[in-house]
Amino acid sequence: MxxxxxxxxxxxxxxxxxxxxxxxxxxxxxxxxxxxxxxxxxxxxxxxxxxxxxxxxxxxxxxxxxxxxxxxxxxxxxxxxxxxxxxxxxxxxxxxxxxxxxxxxxxxxxxELNEPRDTHPNHFYRFKTMEDIMSYLTIQKISFLDYIYESEDRDILEWAQTTIDAMFEAVERGLASIKEVLPGPLKVRRRAPSIYGKFQKSTDFNTLVFAASLAVAEENADGGVIVTAPTCGSSGVVPGVLYSYFKTETVSKEMLAKALLVGGLFGNLVKENASISGAEVGCQGEIGTACSMAAAALTYLRGGSNMQIEYAAEIALEHHLGMTCDPVLGYVQIPCIERNALSAKRAIDSSNYALLTDGKHYIDFDSVVTSLKETGKDLNAIYRETSLGGLAKVNVNHD
Ligand code: SF4
The missing domain is CATH 3.30.1330.90 (D-3-phosphoglycerate dehydrogenase; domain 3)
Structure with a gap:
């Protein structure tokens, strides 16, 4: 991996x-x-x-x-x-x-054609499945983060902090944007700045989550600089959750960087064992994976056990299975932008839910990843980033 x-x-x-x-x-x-x-x-x-x-x-x-x-x-x-x-x-x-x-x-x-997807097999990470990772963590009595440190280059935490900075810069650019309309024929209006204004009056956490995730998704739609997490279209979910947590709780950037790495481990497993490409498996691979990563990261930040972290990531991914990719007119705007905000909220709910349990559950993360891959293959091609079916066919009023 x-x-x-x-x-x-x-x-x-x-x-x-x-x-x-x-x-x-x-x-x-x-x-x-x-x-x-x-x-x-x-x-x-x-x-x-x-x-x-x-x-x-x-x-x-x-x-x-x-x-x-x-x-x-x-x-x-x-x-x-x-x-x-x-x-x-x-x-x-x-x-x-x-x-x-x-x-x-x-x-x-x-x-290149027929090149294996993983060109560095087992080079960085020893295990390719969550089952193997979980048994290793249990035997060694270590955390996800310990395993990540064992696997990655020594500068990984420093690199993750830089990545968090880039994510938050995208959030803040989006929140403060004075450009009202996004490029393209749909004339979609940016909503993050006005929703952020409502947060400043109400200080409601969910309002901040919506504003922050929309801010990045709108920056992305405008061709701005963002961080793939795991893709551009789904780039608002992880920063939406982490930024909101940062602004409302006492937490260091270093802790956020650690949480990012824990979330990234789950994204990497989907990338390795299924796909994070909407063209290949639909939006479940993009937004579903982003939600799973954000849920794992947040559960880590809140002190969840290894099992609770895995459960949060599993719940988040499981309940996106089958989600189609059908961007209207081929623009990463409708339904993509709103989907980031709603999935950020779902990541928080997945974390809340997992933390209410002891982390034991019936369907493991690997099984959901396998289902995602199979479901993606079975999805008709019109629902895999071709803009030929689903919402992409809806006549959107854009005047
Ligand atoms: S609908 Fe398609 S283009 Fe939009 S975020 Fe989902 S996978 Fe990406």
């Missing part, structure tokens, strides 16, 4: 698979073919169907050069390996000099 540094990435929204991934791919291709005088980039499957709304073409052209680059869309062509395929072509004097087929597999990560 990979390092958490590959899970939480700082970068521009609105989509880790449709914006960050293509941007990284374009940067790599440009480095190798800097002397080309023309680039053609073909987008396939989900990348083609929602690429415009997710600004995939804009970021590719910006990276390779507006004048030299043509982006073509082939929405009917799905590779079995992953639905987010793209092929780069480089030309010099009209002669093809290089081509590269690559896939944006979620969270900004790239893979």
């Amino acid at each position: 990979d390092t958490q540094k590959e899970l939480f990435r700082i970068g521009n929204g609105p989509s880790s698979s449709h914006t960050m991934g293509p941007q990284r791919a374009a940067e790599k291709f440009l480095k190798k073919n800097s002397d080309a005088d023309k680039y053609v980039v073909d987008l396939y499957g989900s990348l083609a169907l929602t690429g415009r709304g997710h600004l995939a073409d804009v970021i590719i052209k910006k990276t390779l050069g507006e004048q030299k680059t043509e982006v073509r869309f082939f929405g009917e062509l799905f590779y079995e390996y992953h639905p987010n395929g793209m092929k780069f072509f480089a030309y010099k004097d009209e002669i093809l000099t290089d081509e590269w087929l690559v896939f944006s597999v979620g969270g900004g990560a790239l893979k």
Whole structure:
């Protein structure tokens, strides 16, 4: 299982698979073919169907050069390996000099055709399942955090603190934004600043959670800098919960960084054993995973036992199973933005619930991850980030 540094990435929204991934791919291709005088980039499957709304073409052209680059869309062509395929072509004097087929597999990560998803097998973490991790923790009498420290590089806590800072900067930018309308034809209005104004009058915790998670989701929709947690579309859930806790309880940034790492362990397991890509498994893999990570992090902060932390993460993920990905017009706005706020609240409820128990429960985290993967495979393709079905077909009044 990979390092958490590959899970939480700082970068521009609105989509880790449709914006960050293509941007990284374009940067790599440009480095190798800097002397080309023309680039053609073909987008396939989900990348083609929602690429415009997710600004995939804009970021590719910006990276390779507006004048030299043509982006073509082939929405009917799905590779079995992953639905987010793209092929780069480089030309010099009209002669093809290089081509590269690559896939944006979620969270900004790239893979080549048939490349194993985990390129560092067991390099960072010894165990691939929560069952194995839990037995190890029990035998060793250690915490999740101890296991994370054993597994990651020595600077992991410092890195997590920087990541928390980037998350909170996105929250505060979103809360203070004076831009009223988000880009795109839906003309979606930012709500975080006004809801934050209501929090300042009422000091109601839930109002702050809504405001903080919306703030990041709106920044993301505006192409601002956010942290994938685990993706761009779901980037508001974890910071929404952690920021609200930070503002209303006495807790250090170091503790928050530790909590982030505990939450990240659960996100990493979903990434490893199922998928965090909406194009592959629907929104359950994005928002469901984010909710699970936030629930685990919060339960850790509140002093939960290993079993209670695992239970909170399991509840949060279990009750997102089957959630479809159907962004209206392909923009990461409706239902995505609101979904971040509601899932942040659900993460808190999952933590509350788990803390009311001794942590024993019937369905373990690994089983939910397996169900998520199977459910994702069974979901009709129209519900996997193609904007061809579900809410994406609803006629939204945007005047
Ligand atoms: S519906 Fe969910 S998975 Fe799909 S783009 Fe929106 S946040 Fe991402």
